[in-house]
Amino acid sequence: MPDSQGDIDREIADIATAAAKAVAGGEPEPEHVSRDYPPYRSSVLRHPRLPLILTEEADTELRGPVFGVTDVTELDRDLTRHHPGEPLGERITVSGRVLDRSGRPVRGQLVEVWQANASGRYAHDRDQHPAPLDPNFTGTGRCLTDDEGRYHFTTIKPGAYPWRNHVNAWRPAHIHFSVFGTAFAQRLVTQMYFPNDPLFRYDPIFNSVPSESARQRMIAAYDHDLSSPEWSLGYRWDIVLDGPSATWMEEGR
Amino acid sequence: MKPTPSQTVGPFYGYALPYPGGGELAPAGHPDAVVVHGFVYDGAGEPVPDALLEFWQADPGGGLDGEPGSMRKDQVNRSFAGRDLVRFTGFARVATDADGQWAVRTFRPGATGPGRVPYISVCVFARGLLHHLYTRIYFEDSASDPLLASLEPDRRATLVATAGPGGTHRLDIHLQGERETVFLEFR
16 A cells, blocks of 8 residues: 555654754754654665764865866856747746855856756656656756865756655755865755645655754745746745865965 | 755656766776676665765876766757766766666775875765765775774675676665665765
């Protein structure tokens, strides 16, 4: 018998109750996901059971790959211009800053995005759900952050899409982000969500982040100043990278 | 500032993140090139066909400055142009194939300082994995490495590649289970 949304809802609620109890009992508010999150069925066999080993003598991981103008084209950041015609959907601009935990901008680093089209369909052969592909939209983009750590993309608002975690499972609309810091140990892959999505409460991936305030950090804000007249709606989303940054090399850059 | 939480790379990164030549850090046919390869397995011992691995390492002289050009783009048609055959970028990215196997062609990293044991840093992403995992590939077991020295022999073995024929080095990654790989965190 496949799991229903009600089964998943109960599991999400039970884990949330236990997490709230732990915080009330003095545990620190968790800042990240729980890798072991059974409501997301695919996580069950794909997370380590043993604790991570804290490694204090790292040096390689405190530095990281370097990207430059040779790794991107100016057009890469505009996902609406990768085909001869205009994609269907609601044109949006998404912009924000990439910062380290101290609030310092991460400069000149690579930000990559990928997403479903306006109908909620990925340009991927394994996404076969019956929503139309858009011949004018692939849904991948990249750019380098500027001196203030700012990134900027023009794209189409992605649609929600169904998946097979349980019966009637739907992902809230999101854009996947891949971000590099100055240290490899700051690497981040995450998803940016849109404000007030009615699907948040049903989604085990979104809810794998146990803390409400941490979940809010994955949701972009509508920003009217970022909207362009008769052109696009603006969303602002800042990204804060965890992990040790390569501060000691900053002077040389 | 509080960090942005991680979310899984999901099932559909394949048309966005991997790129042609992503695992070719060293030019084909270079006499010093080595192939590092392995499989990724889940907790049931099944291969993981939708994992994405990233590698970051020192150059053969132990330098960690890195160079741009890992994802060089053709500025005419936005296709991937491949690395430039001159600069060693230190970064590779490959997805596992349908068998759960991955491979990169690279140079062995040099020691990053006196007494340092060289290794390749690995970052693992996968559908079902909500937050990436870091591990390492060492080419030899050495008591002078503080991480290796701190681990029991069976755990230590999960970080040390096995040399094979023709300059190949194999290391499998077990996300869970009896042979679970040692995964790391940094402060």
